[in-house]
Amino acid sequence: MTTSVRSLFFSAGLSAMAVLFCGCPAKPSPTGQPQGSATEIALVPKDAQTGADGSYIRWTASLAQGEDGIKLLVFKATLDEGWVIYSVDQDNADGPNPTVITLTGEGSQHVGEPSEVGTRRVEDMDETFGMPLVRFAGDLTLTQGLTVNDPSLPITGTIAYDMTNGEEVAHHLVEFSVSAQ
Numbered sequence: 808m809t810t811s812v813r814s815l816f817f818s819a820g821l822s823a824m825a826v827l828f829c830g831c832p833a834k835p836s837p838t839g840q841p842q843g844s845a846t847e848i849a850l851v852p853k854d855a856q857t858g859a860d861g862s863y864i865r866w867t868a869s870l871a872q873g874e875d876g877i878k879l880l881v882f883k884a885t886l887d888e889g890w891v892i893y894s895v896d897q898d899n900a901d902g903p904n905p906t907v908i909t910l911t912g913e914g915s916q917h918v919g920e921p922s923e924v925g926t927r928r929v930e931d932m933d934e935t936f937g938m939p940l941v942r943f944a945g946d947l948t949l950t951q952g953l954t955v956n957d958p959s960l961p962i963t964g965t966i967a968y969d970m971t972n973g974e975e976v977a978h979h980l981v982e983f984s985v986s987a988q
Contacts, residue, residue: 863887864970870962870985873952877918880908880985882949882966891929893969894941895921895949902936903969903976908951914960914987918952935971942971958987 864886871879886892897905908921925943933940953962962985970977 863890863972864892864979866966866981868983868985870987876954877952878915878955878962878987880951880953880962882908882951882983884947884949886944886947886970888944889972890970891942891944891972892947893971894943895923896941902933902938902940903971904967904978906949906966906968908949908964908966910953910962910964912960912963914957915953915955915962918954921949921951923950924948934973935976955987960987961985962987 864884867883869881869883871881873879884892893903893906895906895908897903906921906923908917910917923943925947926945928941928943930941931939933942949966955962962983964983966981966983968979968981970979
């Protein structure tokens with residue numbers, strides 16, 4: 808599946824590849840909220856045809872302990888002014904691709920659907936697609952529950968997402984690797 812998703816993004820003429828690494832032990836805070844260290848790298852999308860940089864999003868990744876033995880994979884995105892990222896809940900085949908978290912490693916499995924919380928959630932008529940859509944500006948936090956079957960293996964996967972600035976739609980794929988310990 809990863810190969811077909813990667814091919815889709817390259818054939819669209821826009822590509823962005825970055826790798827998020829986090830070797831952080833997760834532990835709950837005294838308030839019960841998940842916490843953990845995060846290592847941040849800049850995601851610098853490149854147009855496959857022109858090679859132009861478009862550094863308008865930055866990601867961090869962390870792993871936290873949830874309830875009932877569930878781990879929480881937490882991604883935080885910060886978008887530059889004027890850019891929005893589409894929700895995980897897009898379900899219209901004629902619109903933008905939803906944001907999708909895919910686990911590719913052997914040591915972990917998804918539990919439930921990802922949750923999303925953003926500083927500026929916009930739910931209205933999208934001018935680019937001419938339909939009502941949900942998108943986020945500013946900061947976005949995606950949280951995916953998972954079980955770890957083999958803590959000696961890193962948690963690996965991808966985040967595929969579409970973004971727009973109102974003039975163009977950019978398709979991106981970010982690879983990540985997070986220590987399960």
